[in-house]
Amino acid sequence: MGFRSWRARSRRALVAAALMTTIVTGTAGWAIGSEQQPLTGPPPGTSSWRADHTAGMTLPDPETASPDRIAAFFDSLDQDRRDRLVARHPSVVGNLDGAPAALRFEANSRYLRAERAREQTRVTDPDLTLQDHERARSLIDRYDELLTPGRQILAFDPRGRGQVAEVYGDLATAEHVSVVVPGSDIDLSTFDRATDRYGTPAGMGHALRAATGPRTAVIAWVGYTTPVGLGPDAATGRLAEAGAPRLVRFAQGLTASGTPRPAVFCHSYGSVVCGLAASRLPTADLVVLGSPGMRADSVADLHTTARVWAAKDDSDWIDKVPSVELFGLGHGEDPAEPGFGARRIPAERAEGHTGYFAPGTDSLRAFARIADGAGTSDRNRPTGART
Structure with a gap:
């Protein structure tokens, strides 16, 4: 084995060790996560x-x-x-x-x-x-x-930790629809908790709806089993692989029932779900924020026709997570890095890992323009957005 090959393998081993250290010690006070069993089917x-044939029709x-x-x-x-x-x-x-x-x-x-x-x-x-x-x-x-x-509860499932989806705005008349996909530690009980409001799907959905025009509807979707804390679930794609088909089917159900193709906003581990679902999602805009990676090396690897956007603020602890996928650990390249090829959304006024939807931030302002349909034209990109 040559020196260069040995050095490359050593570097990969060091990266893997750093990743495992991040997982085991936790970041920003998060606890070691317990393994979750995904809800499927x-x-x-x-x-x-x-078994119901009483209506005289096949369901x-x-x-x-x-x-x-x-x-x-x-x-x-x-x-x-x-x-x-x-x-x-x-x-x-x-x-x-x-x-x-x-x-x-x-x-x-x-x-x-x-x-x-x-x-x-x-x-x-x-x-x-x-x-x-x-x-x-x-x-x-x-x-x-x-x-x-x-x-307006669009989905409700009490099994396991519980799942739910809620609509903000009038879905029947909306000209533009957005779906918010959350990350770790979100379930039925934390969907709209009072603490860390803009880190919850309900808080994100409310904030985005309030920042957009009257003909826009937003859906906060908790339709997959999220990781709890930092641990193997957060570091691997197992739960995302189970969640991606559920997100695809949900979005396809929206368009099948007559709503416009949604813009999909994916926070933290939710962006891993969105990355795995990207090639099948009926969306014109795919937005990731505070992303640990999308299980892809570039926008081209997502195999999507959607415009891909990325936001990450300098104070987000997720930036400390190694941008690597090795031996099943990690989620690949940072979508906010120029080499990934995503359109960059400004987030200088956002704070921390859950501040992207806070009112008054440049990130929320850009999100609202995408949700209103302005982001779908090269000539009308969100203010401050970079390609």
């Missing part, structure tokens, strides 16, 4: 849906039917049949990509009320532990919040 209640399989097929199925139904399916199978209709948004809102409201009633019986169940009772009370509070009048 069709919506809850699918077996009952498949599309939630697991195998395409969003286009599902959209066509609902288009063929009158309102009475639609309403009966919502009443009989709220957990399926509420999570069925391609179904009309209004039906999904109603179905998820029904499903949330049913889950709240179930937890209310668990609070006083003598066969359960005190910890179970406390968990039930916490879920009741969570479901009450999601059932607040005016909230």
Whole structure:
């Protein structure tokens, strides 16, 4: 083995060691993460849906039917049949990509009320532990919040750590739609937590919607199992590989049901999900912020026709994570580096890893222009954006 080859291998070993040190010691006070089991497969209640022949029609399989097929199925139904399916199978209709948004809102409201009633019986169940009772009370509070009048819940799944998607704005009339894909430590309980507001999907979604025009809708999507803390889950692509097909199907369901192709905003580990989904996402703009990498060496490796944008502020701790993918660890090149080929979004006024959507920042201003459709023209790029 020659000296150059030995030196190259040594450098790769050092990079891998540095990456593992970052994972094991954590950054900015994050704890070592526990391994998560990704939620995959069709919506809850699918077996009952498949067995339902009472309406005299064959229902599309939630697991195998395409969003286009599902959209066509609902288009063929009158309102009475639609309403009966919502009443009989709220957990399926509420999570069925391609179904009309209004039906999904109603179905998820029904499903949330049913889950709240179930937890209310668990609070006083003598066969359960005190910890179970406390968990039930916490879920009741969570479901009450999601059932607040005016909230538009486009997806809800209580299994595991829980998943949810919420719409801000009028999806039915929107000329432009955006989807926010979050990173680690996000689930049903942390979707809209009061602390670190702009580090939550709800906070990001609210901020982006407030910064855009009246004909724009934003969806905060927690439809995959995110890593918890820093650990192997955050350093590998395992959860992203499980989440990418779910994101693709969700976005395809939006376009199948008549909404414009969404701009997709991907924060932190969410950008790993978006990188793996990029070639199949129906989007004109793919925006990553605070990204550890997209499992690609360049924009060309994403195999997407979308414009790819990247933002990273100088105070973001993610910049300390080695930009490498080696032996399954790490997520590849930094999308914010010029060599990656993404269009750079200014983020000088953003602070830390979760400050990109904070009001008054240059990054939010640029995001809003992309969400409003201005970023889709070379002649009308977000102010300060660099190519």
